[in-house]
Amino acid sequence: MQGKNMPMATGKKIIWLTGVFLALLIVLGPVYMLVKYSVSDLSSINTGGEPIPLWPYHPTLRMYEFLFTDSQFYRVFMNSVIVSLFTVLLSLLLGVPAAYILGRYQIPGRKLLLLAIISVRMFPDIASVIPIVEFFIKLGLHQTYTGVVLAHTLLALPYVIFIGIGAFESIPHELEQQAWVMGAGKFQTFFKILFPLAIPGLAAAAIYTFLLSWDEFIFSYFLMFGRQEIFTLTLYLNGIKYAEPQNLLAAISVCLSVPVIVFSMMVQRYMVAGISTGSVK
Amino acid sequence: MADVVINSFSKKFGSNIVIDRLNLQINNGEFITLLGPSGCGKTTLLRMIAGLESIDGGELFIGGKYYNNLPAQKRHLAMVFQSYALFPHMSVRNNILFGLKIKNVNKAKMQYKLTWVLNLLYLKGLEDRLPREISGGQRQRVALARALVLDPDVLLLDEPLSNLDAALRETAIEELKRIHHQVGKTIIYVTHNQVEALTMSERIALINKGKVEQYDRPKAMYDDPKTLFVAEFIGSPPMNFLEGEIQIQEGFGGVNTSIGFLKLDKDRAAKLEAMSGRKVIAGIRPQNIYFSEHVIRRRHTDTSLDLIVEFVENMGDRSLVIGRTRNSIVMRFMVTRDENITSDQKMPVFIDGRCIHLFDTMSRLNIFNNDGSI
Amino acid sequence: MNSQRNNHFLSETLVSTGVWIRKTWPLLPATFYLIGFLIIVFLYLATLSLSNPSAGINFPSLKVFSELAHDQAFVDALVNSLLFTIAGTPLELLTGLVFALMLYRNFFMRGIVRSIFLIPLAIPAIVTAMLIYILFDFPGGHVNHILSGSYPPFPQIISEPLNWRGSGLFALSISMLGKVWRDLPITMLILLSGLNTIDPELFDAAKTMGATMRVRIAKIVIPLILPSISAVVLLRSVEMWKEFIFPFVLAGRYRLLGTLIDFYYNNVGNSHKAAAVAMVLVGCILLSSFILFILMDLLQKVTNRR
Numbered sequence: 001m002q003g004k005n006m007p008m009a010t011g012k013k014i015i016w017l018t019g020v021f022l023a024l025l026i027v028l029g030p031v032y033m034l035v036k037y038s039v040s041d042l043s044s045i046n047t048g049g050e051p052i053p054l055w056p057y058h059p060t061l062r063m064y065e066f067l068f069t070d071s072q073f074y075r076v077f078m079n080s081v082i083v084s085l086f087t088v089l090l091s092l093l094l095g096v097p098a099a100y101i102l103g104r105y106q107i108p109g110r111k112l113l114l115l116a117i118i119s120v121r122m123f124p125d126i127a128s129v130i131p132i133v134e135f136f137i138k139l140g141l142h143q144t145y146t147g148v149v150l151a152h153t154l155l156a157l158p159y160v161i162f163i164g165i166g167a168f169e170s171i172p173h174e175l176e177q178q179a180w181v182m183g184a185g186k187f188q189t190f191f192k193i194l195f196p197l198a199i200p201g202l203a204a205a206a207i208y209t210f211l212l213s214w215d216e217f218i219f220s221y222f223l224m225f226g227r228q229e230i231f232t233l234t235l236y237l238n239g240i241k242y243a244e245p246q247n248l249l250a251a252i253s254v255c256l257s258v259p260v261i262v263f264s265m266m267v268q269r270y271m272v273a274g275i276s277t278g279s280v281k
Numbered sequence: 282m283a284d285v286v287i288n289s290f291s292k293k294f295g296s297n298i299v300i301d302r303l304n305l306q307i308n309n310g311e312f313i314t315l316l317g318p319s320g321c322g323k324t325t326l327l328r329m330i331a332g333l334e335s336i337d338g339g340e341l342f343i344g345g346k347y348y349n350n351l352p353a354q355k356r357h358l359a360m361v362f363q364s365y366a367l368f369p370h371m372s373v374r375n376n377i378l379f380g381l382k383i384k385n386v387n388k389a390k391m392q393y394k395l396t397w398v399l400n401l402l403y404l405k406g407l408e409d410r411l412p413r414e415i416s417g418g419q420r421q422r423v424a425l426a427r428a429l430v431l432d433p434d435v436l437l438l439d440e441p442l443s444n445l446d447a448a449l450r451e452t453a454i455e456e457l458k459r460i461h462h463q464v465g466k467t468i469i470y471v472t473h474n475q476v477e478a479l480t481m482s483e484r485i486a487l488i489n490k491g492k493v494e495q496y497d498r499p500k501a502m503y504d505d506p507k508t509l510f511v512a513e514f515i516g517s518p519p520m521n522f523l524e525g526e527i528q529i530q531e532g533f534g535g536v537n538t539s540i541g542f543l544k545l546d547k548d549r550a551a552k553l554e555a556m557s558g559r560k561v562i563a564g565i566r567p568q569n570i571y572f573s574e575h576v577i578r579r580r581h582t583d584t585s586l587d588l589i590v591e592f593v594e595n596m597g598d599r600s601l602v603i604g605r606t607r608n609s610i611v612m613r614f615m616v617t618r619d620e621n622i623t624s625d626q627k628m629p630v631f632i633d634g635r636c637i638h639l640f641d642t643m644s645r646l647n648i649f650n651n652d653g654s655i
Numbered sequence: 656m657n658s659q660r661n662n663h664f665l666s667e668t669l670v671s672t673g674v675w676i677r678k679t680w681p682l683l684p685a686t687f688y689l690i691g692f693l694i695i696v697f698l699y700l701a702t703l704s705l706s707n708p709s710a711g712i713n714f715p716s717l718k719v720f721s722e723l724a725h726d727q728a729f730v731d732a733l734v735n736s737l738l739f740t741i742a743g744t745p746l747e748l749l750t751g752l753v754f755a756l757m758l759y760r761n762f763f764m765r766g767i768v769r770s771i772f773l774i775p776l777a778i779p780a781i782v783t784a785m786l787i788y789i790l791f792d793f794p795g796g797h798v799n800h801i802l803s804g805s806y807p808p809f810p811q812i813i814s815e816p817l818n819w820r821g822s823g824l825f826a827l828s829i830s831m832l833g834k835v836w837r838d839l840p841i842t843m844l845i846l847l848s849g850l851n852t853i854d855p856e857l858f859d860a861a862k863t864m865g866a867t868m869r870v871r872i873a874k875i876v877i878p879l880i881l882p883s884i885s886a887v888v889l890l891r892s893v894e895m896w897k898e899f900i901f902p903f904v905l906a907g908r909y910r911l912l913g914t915l916i917d918f919y920y921n922n923v924g925n926s927h928k929a930a931a932v933a934m935v936l937v938g939c940i941l942l943s944s945f946i947l948f949i950l951m952d953l954l955q956k957v958t959n960r961r
Contacts, residue, residue, distance in 0.1 A: 012868075020757055020768065027772055030836065033797065034786050051805030052797055094688055097681030107679050113686065120689050123696070124897040124940065126913040127933035130920055131699030132692070154692050157685060215779040217900050225921055234781045238904065246789045253782040264777035268770065275844045333859050353862040366860035370878045370959045379874075380864030431864060 034257075037250035038063060045246050063251035073236075077255070080214055080232040083145060087152040087213040088206050091160045094153065096202060099164025100190065104176070121158040125218045133222050143227040151219040156209040163208065163270060167201025168194065204270035207263045214260060283344045283357075283434035283467045284309045285330070291338030292325055292491075299325045301491035302339070307435075307484075309344075312461050312468040314478040317488035318514070323471045326488070327437050330469065332356045344434055359428035360437040363444070365420050367412040373423050374408040380431045398426040401460065418449045422456075429464060438470045442477060454480055475515055479503070487511055509645040512564045512638055518601055520564040521612050524642065527559045533582075536563050536639065540606045544582045546635040549649060560642040567601060569636035570614035573629040582634030588612060590626045604628060700937075703930030712927075719931045729932065732915040733939075735827060739902075739911055740895040740943065743831045747891045748884065750835060751842025756876075758843070759850050776840040780833075784904035787833045791819040791905075823909035830901035838894065842887050849883025850876070878958040885951035892947055896940045912936045 036055065037045070044056035067073045102110060132151055133142060141147035171194055179189045217234045224230050231239065233256045241249060264271065285307040292300035299322045307313050315323040328334040330341060332353030341348040348356060359380075367376050377398060381391050399405045402422040407415055412423070421441055428436055438457075442450045458481055461468055472478055478485050479499040486496040487510070494514075495507045506512035512520055525538035534553025535544045543563060545553065573585065588604030591611075599615050602622060606612065614630060616622065639648045676683070706714035723729045758769055775783070790797045794816040804811025819825045853876070861871050877884070899913035910918060912932055920929035 016757070016760075019753075023754060023757055024768070024771060026836075027774055027839075030783070030786055030790070031774060031778070033790060034782070037789060047795065049795070051800045052795070054806070094685040098685035101679050101682040105678070107682075108675070113682075116693070117689060120693060122893065123693075124893075124913075124933075124936055126897060126899045126916055127700070127936050128692075128696045130703065130916065130926060130929050130933055131696045133920075134699050134703065134926060135695050154688070157689060161685060215781070217781050222917075222920070234779065237781055237785060241785060241788060241904065246792070249785055249789065253785050257778050257782050260779055261774065261777045264773070265770065268773060271776075272773075272844055275841055328859075331859075331863055333862065353859075354865045354867060356863075358863060360860070360863040362856045362860055364854055364856050366854060366856040368857060368861075368875060379861070379866075383865045383867075383870060427860075427864070437863075 034250055034253055037247055038254045040247045040250075042245060042247070063247050064255075066248070067251055067255060073252070075229070076231055076233055076236040079145075079230055080234075083148050083152065083220075083232055084210045084213040086145070086149045087156060088209045090149060090153045091156040091209045092202070092206060095157050095160030095205070096164055099161045100168050100194065100198075102161065103165040103168030104194070117158045117161055120154075125155070129218055129222045132219070136223065143224055143230065145230060147223050148220055148230075148232075151223060152213040152216055155216065155219070156212050159208055159212065159274075160205045163201060163205040163274065164198070166273075167198040167205070170201070171197045201270070204267040207267045208270070211260050211263055214256075285435060285467060285469070286342040287326075287330070287339065288342075289339040290326065290329060290336065290341070292322070292329060292334060293337055299491050300329070303488075303491060303493055305486055305493060305496065307467060307469065310465050310467055311484065312470065312482050313484045313486060314470045314472060314482035315488055316472060316475060316478040316485050316514075319473055321488045322491040323473075323488045324439055327360075327439055327469060327471050330435070331358055331360050331437050333360075357434045358437055359431045359433035359435075361421075361424045361428050361439065361441045363440040365412075365424040365441075365444075367420060367423060367427075369412055372409050372411060373404065373415065376412065376423060377427050377430050379427065394430050398430045401429070401463065402426045402456075417445055418453065421445060421453060425457075425460070429460070429466075433466065435467045435469060438468065440472055441470075442472070443474070450477075457481060475517070479515075487514060489514075505647070506564075506638060507647050509562060509564070509640040509647075512640065512647075516566055518567050518613055518615075520566050520638075521570075521614075523563045523565070523610070525561055525563050527553050527556045527561055527639075529554055529557055535634075536561060536637070538563055539608065540586060540610050540612070541584065543584045543632060543637055544634045545637055545639075546582050550582075552649065556648065559648070561648060562640045562642055562645075564638040564640065565632055566636060567613040567615045569633045570612065570630050571633065572614075572616050572620065573631055580634070583631040584634060585629065585631045586612070588614075588628045588630055590622055590624055590628055592624055593622050602628070604630075700930050700934055703927050704934045707925075707927040710927075719927050720935075723928060723931050723935070726928075728910065728915060728918070732910045732912050732932075733935070735823070735910065736896060736912045736936075736939065739827060739831060739898065740892050743834060743895045743898075744888060744892045746831065747835050747838055747842050747895075748887050750839055751846050751887060752884075754839060754843040755846035755850055756872075758847055772843060773840045775837045778837070780837055780900045781904070783833050783837050784830075784901050787829055787901075788820075788904055791829050793818040793821065820905060820907060823906075826906035826909045827902065827911075830898070830905045833901045833905065834895070834898055838891065842891060845887050845890075846880060846883050849880035853879050881951075881955050881958060885948075885955070888951060889944055889947055892943055893940050896936060896943065912939070 039059045039061060040056040041058040041060050041062075043058065044053050047053075101107065102113065129151075132154075136142045136147045136150075141150065175193055175197070176189055179193045184192065214232075215234065216232075217238070220232050220235055221238070224232070224235060228239075233252070237249065237252050237256060240252075285305070287303065287305040290300050290303040290305075291298070303322075303326065315326060317323045325334055329336050332348075332351060336349050343356075343358075368379065371379065374395065377395060378391055381394060386394070395408075399408065402425060404419065404422055404426060407419060407423075412420055415423070421444070424441065442453050445453055454477060457470075470478075470482060479502070482499065484496060485499055485502050487494045487502065489510050495502060495511045497505075497507075502511060502515050506515060513522075523536075523538040523540060523543075525536040525543070528535060528537045528542065530537075530542050533544055534550035534557075535542050537543075544550070570586075586606065588602075588606060591603045591605055594601040594603070595618065598618060600618050600620065600622070602614055602616055604612050604614070612630075622628070640646060641648050702714055704719055705716055706712050707719055710718075712718045754772060758765065758772065762768075791799075793799065796816075796819070798819070799813075799816035800806065801809055802812045803814070803816065817825065819829050857875055857879075858871055861875055866874065897913060898911060899917070902909070902911045902914045903917065906914070912935065916929045916932045916936070919925050919932060
C-alpha cells in the first residue's frame with residue numbers, strides 16, 4: 001500500500017501501469033465488443049470457421065437503420081418509456097413527502113421505519129415476485145402496464161426515500177426557520193424553500209428510478225409473460241435471443257444501454273455516495 | 282556517525298517549486314529545527330529526508346552514505362508524524378514493536394527494548410491499551426517511543442506537539458530535551474512555532490519559500506537576524522518596522538525615518554558613513570524601547586521619542602503598549618506590568634540605538650550581518 | 656378509580672397518535688404502500704408454500720417442502736446456489752479490492768479512470784448477459800476463437816471449441832463472470848470509501864519503520880478496512896443467492912434457486928412449489944447472512960487482537 005501521493009520506483013510503476021491497463025481492458029473490452037457486434041455485417045459474424053475479426057470487415061449501421069424504422073421495436077421502446085415514466089411519477093409522488101418528513105423531523109419510530117424500508121429493499125425480488133403476481137392476478141392487474149408500474153414503484157420507493165432523505169437533510173434548518181420567522185406557513189415553506197433546494201437530489205432520485213424501471217427484468221418478465229404487445233425492451237431482447245442474428249441483438253442492447261449510461265453519468269455523484277454509504281446498490 | 286548533509290535539494294509539485302536548491306548540514310547528535318510559516322516547504326523537506334517524497338534534484342548524505350536512491354524502508358531513520366499515525370487496531374505494545382517485528386529481532390531483545398523505551402517515556406502500564414484509549418499526551422509519547430525503539434541514526438519529528446494543548450506542550454518540550462540528552466540522537470524537528478524552536482533546538486533553520494533564510498543558534502537568530510524575513514518571523518510581539526534613509530547628522534551615522542533621526546551605536550555608526558543615502562528598513566523590537574522615567578543614566582546613542590498611548594494589552598508579566606507618535610506612526614513597546622498606564626496618556630520613551638536592525642529596502646538583507654553586503 | 660386512570664391513559668394515547676398523524680401524514684402513503692406489499696408478500700408466500708389444494712394438501716402443511724426435498728431439480732439448484740455464493744462472493748471481493756487499491760493512489764486522470772470503472776454498473780444486466788451469450792457462443796464465439804489461438808500473440812489453450820452453455824460448470828461459471836463484472840463497481844466503491852477513511856500518514860509511518868508493500872497491505876490496510884470488507888461480503892453474498900438474470904439467460908437448465916422459481920412457476924405452473932423455493936431462498940439468505948455476520952465479527956476480533 002502506498003500513500004496517496006508517494007513516489008514509486010520505476011519497476012513498481014510499470015507493474016501498476018500494467019495493472020491499470022489490464023483493468024481498463026477488462027472493463028472496456030466487453031463494451032467495445034458490444035459496439036463492434038452492433039455495427040458488424042453478417043460476414044463478420046458467420047465467418048465459416050475463420051476467426052471473428054476484431055473490427056468488422058464491412059462496418060455498417062444497417063441494424064440501427066432497421067431498428068429505427070421497425071414498428072415492433074418502436075412499440076417496445078415506447079412501452080419501456082411509458083412504464084419507466086409512470087414509475088418515476090408514482091414513486092416521487094409517494095416517496096418525496098415521506099422523505100421530507102423523515103429528512104426534516106425526528107419523529108418517534110423513525111429508526112423503525114427506516115429499518116422497514118431497508119428490509120423491503122433486501123428482500124429478494126425473485127422471492128417476492130410470486131406473491132405479487134398472484135395478488136395482481138386476483139386484482140386483474142396481471143399483464144397490464146399498471147401492474148408493472150406498481151411493482152416497479154415498490155422496488156424504487158426505498159431508493160427514492162433514501163436519496164430524498166439525503167436531499168432534505170442537507171438543507172440547513174436556519175433557512176426553514178428564517179421562512180417561518182418571516183411568516184411563511186408549513187406549506188409555503190415546503191414549496192417555496194425546501195422543495196426547490198432539494199430538486200438536485202430529487203432529480204437524481206427520479207433518474208435512478210427511471211433507470212431501475214428501464215433495466216428491470218424479473219417483475220416485468222413475470223407480470224407480462226404471455227402478452228407480447230406490452231413487452232418492455234429487456235423482455236423483448238430476451239425473447240429474441242435464439243432467433244435473431246447477433247448484430248441485431250447487439251444493436252438492441254446498445255439502444256437499451258445508451259440512455260442508462262448517459263443518465264448514470266449524470267447521477268454518478270449520487271450513486272457513488274449512495275453505494276459508499278450502503279443505501280444504493 | 283550520523284551527520285546529515287543536504288546538497289542543493291529541489292522539489293517541484295507540478296510547476297510549483299516547493300524546495301529550491303536548499304543546502305543544510307546537521308552534525309552528528311545535533312538537535313535542529315526546521316522553522317517556517319505553513320507552506321514554506323519544511324515538511325516536504327523532512328519527508329524528502331525520510332524518503333517519503335522523491336528528491337527531484339540535489340543530494341542527501343547521512344553518515345557519509347549516499348541516500349538519494351534508498352527507499353524509505355531501508356533508510357535508518359525514524360519519524361514521528363503530526364497526527365502520530367498510531368495504528369488504531371494495534372495495542373501500544375504492538376505499535377511500538379511493529380518495526381522490530383518487521384526486522385525479525387529476536388524475542389528477548391524485543392522485550393528488552395520495549396522495557397527500555399516504556400521506562401524512558403513513562404508509558405509503563407499502558408502496553409495493552411489501544412491508541413483511542415489513551416490521552417493525547419500519551420499518544421504523542423507512544424509515537425516517540427515507536428520511533429526511538431528502532432534506534433535510528435536520525436530522528437525526524439513533524440510538528441509532534443501541535444496537537445497538544447498549551448500546558449501539555451510545555452512539559453512535552455522539557456521531555457524532548459531530556460530524551461535528546463539521554464539518547465543523543467541527531468534530531469530534525471519541524472515546527473511553525475518559534476517558541477518550540479527557540480527553546481529546544483541547538484540550531485534553527487528558518488525556511489521561507491523553499492530556501493533557508495538563516496541557519497543559526499537560537500540566540501543569534503534573535504539578536505542578529507540576517508534578513509528582514511527572519512526579523513519579521515522571530516520574536517514576539519513582532520518588531521516595529523520603519524522605512525528610512527541612512528544619513529550622517531552631527532557626526533553620527535543613523536537612519537532618518539518618519540519618527541525622526543535614529544542614532545546607532547558607535548561601531549555601527551562608523552560603518553554607516555560609507556552608506557549615506559541608502560534606503561533601509563529599520564527594525565526595533567518592542568523590548569528595546571524603554572519608558573524614560575525609569576532610566577536615570579542615558580547613553581548618547583539613545584533616541585528620545587514622545588508617544589501618545591492608544592491602548593494597553595496585558596500580557597501577564599508585562600504589558601504591550603501601542604502608542605502613536607505626533608505624526609501618527611504606530612509604535613509598540615513593552616513595560617512592566619506594575620506600570621499604571623492609561624489611554625491618551627503621553628509617554629516619553631527612548632530607543633536603544635544598539636538594538637536597531639537595518640535591512641536593505643531592495644535586497645531585504647541585514648546591511649551589517651551579511652558578508653559582502655558592505 | 657382504576658378504570659378512570661385507564662380511560663385517561665387511553666385518551667392520551669389517542670391524542671398523541673392523533674398528533675403524530677397530523678404531523679407526519681405525508682409519510683403515510685409510502686408507509687402503507689410498502690407495508691401493504693410486505694404483508695401481501697408474506698401472506699401469499701406462507702399460504703402458497705404451506706398448501707396445495709389441487710394436490711389435496713390443505714393449509715397448513717409442510718408437504719410441499721417435503722416434496723421439494725425429494726425433487727432432484729431442487730437439490731441440484733440448492734447445491735448450485737450454495738456453490739455459486741461460495742465461489743462468487745470471494746471473487747467479487749478480490750476483484751473489487753484490486754480495483755479499489757488501483758484507484759486509491761492519486762494519479763493523472765484518476766477521475767476519468769474511476770468513471771470508466773463505473774461503466775459495468777451503467778449497463779443493464781440483461782445486456783451484459785446477452786453480451787456474454789454472444790461472446791461465449793459455441794462453436795464460433797469470440798472466446799472460443801481467442802482460446803484456440805486465432806489471435807496471436809495470445810497462445811492456443813484449447814484444441815476444440817468449448818460448449819460453454821452445454822455443461823453446468825461452464826454455464827454457471829460464465830454466469831458468475833457476468834455477475835462479477837457487473838457488480839465490480841459496487842464492491843470497488845464500498846472498499847474505496849473504506850480505504851479513504853484511513854489516514855495516509857499510517858502508510859508513511861509503516862514505511863519509515865521498514866514495512867514493505869506486502870506487510871503494509873496485510874498488517875495495516877486489510878485490518879483497517881475490515882468493516883468495509885464485512886459489508887461487501889454480507890451484501891454480495893445476499894446478491895449471489897438472489898441471482899437470477901445471468902443464469903436465466905446463460906445457464907438454461909442448470910438452475911440456481913432463482914431460476915428454479917421461474918421454472919416451477921412459468922414452465923411447470925406450480926405456484927406452490929415456486930413459493931416454497933422462494934421461502935427456502937429467503938431462509939438460505941437469512942442463515943448465510945447470520946453465519947457470515949458471526950464469522951466476520953470473529954475475524955474482526957482476531958485481527959484487532961491487542
